[in-house]
Amino acid sequence: MNRRGGLTAIDGAMALIALLLVVQMWLLTATLEAYLSGHSEPIFPAALISGLIFVGCFGLFLFIRRIDANVRNRLYFGGYSQRENKLLTARKKGVESDADRG
Amino acid sequence: MRRVNSKSESLWREEFAVEAAAEQYVSRRQFSKFLVLTSIGMFAGQIWILVKNWFRPTTVYEEKSVAVIGEIGIGEVKLFSYPEPADACIMICTAADHYVAYSQKCTHLSCAVYYEREANRLECPCHEGYFSVSDGSVLQGPPPRSLPTVVLKREGDNLIATGIKV
Numbered sequence: 001m002n003r004r005g006g007l008t009a010i011d012g013a014m015a016l017i018a019l020l021l022v023v024q025m026w027l028l029t030a031t032l033e034a035y036l037s038g039h040s041e042p043i044f045p046a047a048l049i050s051g052l053i054f055v056g057c058f059g060l061f062l063f064i065r066r067i068d069a070n071v072r073n074r075l076y077f078g079g080y081s082q083r084e085n086k087l088l089t090a091r092k093k094g095v096e097s098d099a100d101r102g
Numbered sequence: 103m104r105r106v107n108s109k110s111e112s113l114w115r116e117e118f119a120v121e122a123a124a125e126q127y128v129s130r131r132q133f134s135k136f137l138v139l140t141s142i143g144m145f146a147g148q149i150w151i152l153v154k155n156w157f158r159p160t161t162v163y164e165e166k167s168v169a170v171i172g173e174i175g176i177g178e179v180k181l182f183s184y185p186e187p188a189d190a191c192i193m194i195c196t197a198a199d200h201y202v203a204y205s206q207k208c209t210h211l212s213c214a215v216y217y218e219r220e221a222n223r224l225e226c227p228c229h230e231g232y233f234s235v236s237d238g239s240v241l242q243g244p245p246p247r248s249l250p251t252v253v254l255k256r257e258g259d260n261l262i263a264t265g266i267k268v
Contacts, residue, residue, distance in 0.1 A: 010130045017137045024144045035151050037209070037247060038268040043155050050148040057141040064134045068127045 006071035013060045013067075020060075024053045163265040168203070168252075169193060171259045179217045181206070184252055184263045190214060191252050192224070193261075194235055201261055203252035204238045210245040224249065 031046040168182045168191075180193045182203075190206040194217050204224065206214045213228035223241060224233040231243030238249035253265040 007126060007130075010127070010134075014130060014134050014137070017134060017141075021137060021141055021144070024141060028144050028147050031148060031151055033246070035155060038250075039247070040155050040158075043152055047145075047148040047152045050145045054141045054145040057138050061134050061138045064131060068131050072127055 006067050009067050010064050013064050017057050017060050020053050020057050024050055027053075161266075163263075166263050167257075167260045168254075168263045169201070169261040171199065171256070171261065177219050182263075185266065191263075192217065193252075193254075196235060201254055202235065202238075203254055203263065204233070204249040205252065205266065207249075208245055209240075209247040209249060210243070215249065 027046050027050055031043055034040075034042050163185050166184055168184060169180055174180050174193070174195045176195050176197060178195055182191050182193060183189055184191050184203075191203055192206045192215065193201055193203040195201055204215075208215050208226040208228065208231055210226065210229055210231050213226050215224045215226045215231075215233060217223075217235070218225045221232075222235055224235060224238070225231070226233075226243065226245065229244050231245040232241040233239065233245070233249050234241055238251050240246075240248060247268075251267045252263050253267055255262050255264055
């Protein structure tokens with residue numbers, strides 16, 4: 001993935017995280033409102049959904065980190081990803097490394 | 103959670119980009135980290151509410167005589183306080199020997215509701231929220247929930263309030 005493509009992917013993931021955060025914020029205010037008015041029915045499902053949203057946000061964050069790592073490593077290692085760089089180094093040395101097999 | 107080994111890239115280089123192109127990535131990654139932290143905070147808030155709800159003590163209501171049968175006629179109302187003196191309630195005689203009572207606080211912004219006899223409904227004058235007389239449910243307007251119902255029982259000629267059903 002090139003630099004511009006990486007930025008687009010990261011921006012898309014960040015927009016999704018922001019959208020999920022809005023839903024999570026609404027869920028929290030609605031649950032608090034229900035709790036304070038003496039209604040306990042929606043509290044457990046809301047906590048469950050909030051947890052799922054958090055997992056989704058964290059997954060998107062890991063996606064952003066992966067894209068970031070891939071693209072920035074290409075910048076630092078002269079057009080090659082860190083993995084490709086490892087493979088090239090190993091081949092130059094004539095050593096069969098784990099990276100080469102993987 | 104380092105993504106590259108220390109030989110190839112140091113931490114300062116990961117967090118403080120030298121190249122202008124990489125700087126865009128650093129700022130986005132840091133901002134997304136902040137967003138995920140916000141998400142953790144809101145999830146923690148949900149868990150806090152859940153725990154508070156588990157340990158919430160059950161409210162026990164005392165019985166209190168609030169009216170006498172025949173004290174109000176059909177379509178008339180009586181105001182009383184239950185369970186505390188500050189908790190205003192409204193009782194309506196909807197038919198012969200048939201009484202209903204609700205909390206007088208609107209579930210929107212706690213304005214006092216009143217009985218509109220012509221329309222046979224409870225009305226909140228602040229934001230025009232209407233409630234059903236039969237079960238206290240919302241007919242129209244901004245109130246998010248039904249009016250809490252005062253549970254009544256008859257003992258001889260007395261009407262006794264025994265609890266609040268939200």
